[in-house]
Amino acid sequence: MDPSIPHSMDFHAVHAAPSEDFANVMPDHTGTFSYPADNPGVFMYHCGTKPVLSHITNGMHGTIIVKPTSGYPTDSEVDREFVIVQNEWYKYNNLDDFTNGTPKYVVFSAKALKDGDINTNGTVGALVDKPLLAKVGDKVRFYVMNVGPNEVSSFHVVGTMFDDVYVDGNPFNHMKGLQTVMLPASGGAVVEFTVTKEGSYPFVTHQFNHATKGAVGALKVTKDGHDDGSAVMSH
Numbered sequence: 001m002d003p004s005i006p007h008s009m010d011f012h013a014v015h016a017a018p019s020e021d022f023a024n025v026m027p028d029h030t031g032t033f034s035y036p037a038d039n040p041g042v043f044m045y046h047c048g049t050k051p052v053l054s055h056i057t058n059g060m061h062g063t064i065i066v067k068p069t070s071g072y073p074t075d076s077e078v079d080r081e082f083v084i085v086q087n088e089w090y091k092y093n094n095l096d097d098f099t100n101g102t103p104k105y106v107v108f109s110a111k112a113l114k115d116g117d118i119n120t121n122g123t124v125g126a127l128v129d130k131p132l133l134a135k136v137g138d139k140v141r142f143y144v145m146n147v148g149p150n151e152v153s154s155f156h157v158v159g160t161m162f163d164d165v166y167v168d169g170n171p172f173n174h175m176k177g178l179q180t181v182m183l184p185a186s187g188g189a190v191v192e193f194t195v196t197k198e199g200s201y202p203f204v205t206h207q208f209n210h211a212t213k214g215a216v217g218a219l220k221v222t223k224d225g226h227d228d229g230s231a232v233m234s235h
Helices: 052-057 095-100 208-212
Strands: 041-046 061-066 080-089 105-111 132-135 139-148 153-157 162-167 174-178 181-183 187-194 199-205 216-222
Touching: 041 052, 041 139, 041 187, 052 095, 061 080, 061 139, 105 216, 139 153, 139 181, 153 187, 162 181, 181 187, 199 208
Parallel strands: 080 139, 132 216
Antiparallel strands: 041 061, 080 105, 139 187, 153 181, 153 199, 162 174, 162 187, 199 216
C-alpha cells in the first residue's frame, strides 16, 4: 500500500530462494509465494527491502508461531499462553540514529493468539497499565520474540523461574530451570513458569537500561484469574 517505495517479506520460518521469493514488490503490485511450515518454532518475519534496518525499525515486523505436529511435551500442563514481542524505537526515520544511536524506547507488545486476547502495538507501558492475567497455580506459557532490530534481550520474569524453555520454540531445544533467557535480535523462545502466589509478577529484559526505557510488563495473579482492581507493582 506504500505509494512511493517497494517492500518485501523475509520469513525466518521457511526454506526459500530469497532473490526470488523475498523479492521487492513495487507500489500497486502484488507478489505471492507459498511454503510448507516444516520446522516448529517462534520465528520472526519482516520487510527485507534495503535498507532493511529502516523497515524493521519503523515497525514492519512480526512473529510466526509454528507449533510442533505432536505438540510440546508440556502442553497438557499449560493453563494460559501469551505472545510477547520486544522491539526498539529510535528517532523517527533517522537512519543514522537507527545505525549508530541508542534506542529511545524499548517496549513489549502482546499479540492475540485468539479472539478476545490482549493485543497491543509497541506503546510504552501497555502491559503495565493493562497487565496479563493468571490465577494462582497456573502454568503460564509465553511465546517470546525479540525483533530488535539491534539489541539483545535478557528475558526474565520476576518472582519465579522458568520450569521449561524451548529455545527458538523448537521442542528438541528443551531446557529446564532457567532464570533468564538470552534472545538475540530475531531470536525466539517458548518459556513456561508457574505462579504460586497472588501478586504482580513483572517481566523485563534484564538489560536494565532497556527496562528503564520501557521494556517492562506485568502478569497479575489473583485467586480466580480475574482483575481484582488492585495496583500493579512497577519494577
